[in-house]
Amino acid sequence: MKKPILRDVRITDFIRLMLLRQDKEVSENLKHSSFVYFLLEIWKIITFNGPIRKVILANNQIVGIINLTKPKNLSSEIGYFVGKDYQGKGIATESVKQMVQFGFSKLKLNKIYAYCNPKSIASQKVLLKNGFIKKKNTKDKRFYFEKPIRTTKRF
Ligand SMILES: CC(C)(COP(=O)(O)OP(=O)(O)OC[C@H]1O[C@@H](n2cnc3c(N)ncnc32)[C@H](O)[C@@H]1OP(=O)(O)O)[C@@H](O)C(=O)NCCC(=O)NCCS
Numbered sequence: 001m002k003k004p005i006l007r008d009v010r011i012t013d014f015i016r017l018m019l020l021r022q023d024k025e026v027s028e029n030l031k032h033s034s035f036v037y038f039l040l041e042i043w044k045i046i047t048f049n050g051p052i053r054k055v056i057l058a059n060n061q062i063v064g065i066i067n068l069t070k071p072k073n074l075s076s077e078i079g080y081f082v083g084k085d086y087q088g089k090g091i092a093t094e095s096v097k098q099m100v101q102f103g104f105s106k107l108k109l110n111k112i113y114a115y116c117n118p119k120s121i122a123s124q125k126v127l128l129k130n131g132f133i134k135k136k137n138t139k140d141k142r143f144y145f146e147k148p149i150r151t152t153k154r155f
Pocket residue numbers: 025026027029030078079080081082083086087088089090091092093094114115116117120121122123125126
């Protein structure tokens with residue numbers, strides 16, 4: 001499979017993203033699982049200057065989404081999912097790599113962090129393979145990872 005490509009979300013991507021996200025295993029590992037919340041998120045992306053969201057394209061098909069929250073103090077949270085049929089092919093690992101490069105070089109972030117469900121081994125592997133460091137358990141029992149700028153080359 002060719003390297004995945006990230007592109008800005010369009011309103012016409014919405015149905016495809018909803019279908020990919022419907023899978024129980026995918027949605028239960030995401031912070032917000034309600035349909036309404038996701039609908040509002042998509043609406044925010046289109047109408048306001050909110051999070052940076054990119055669809056993940058593999059072989060010209062949308063297979064997932066990846067986002068960085070609106071930066072606060074040059075710090076942003078990364079989140080992502082890949083549809084069930086496309087998992088285990090290195091797509092998330094490569095997409096996180098590209099988004100991290102974008103965050104540090106284009107957005108000039110100092111830190112990118114992530115929370116993940118302790119049960120999601122795949123998500124933890126994706127972060128560790130991208131140089132994120134597991135810091136501490138959060139109060140809500142999710143794991144917290146961060147990647148400071150010093151571990152990434154500036155281009
Ligand atoms: C986490 C997720 C994005 C991984 O996507 P992916 O494209 O399958 O990830 P990759 O193919 O890059 O795999 C990364 C590693 O996880 C492993 N992996 C993939 N699926 C796995 C699974 N179900 N169980 C255990 N390991 C798994 C891969 O083998 C790989 O490890 P390796 O390099 O040692 O072989 C995907 O499983 C997903 O969308 N999950 C639900 C949503 C979620 O958890 N999002 C993260 C919130 S921050």
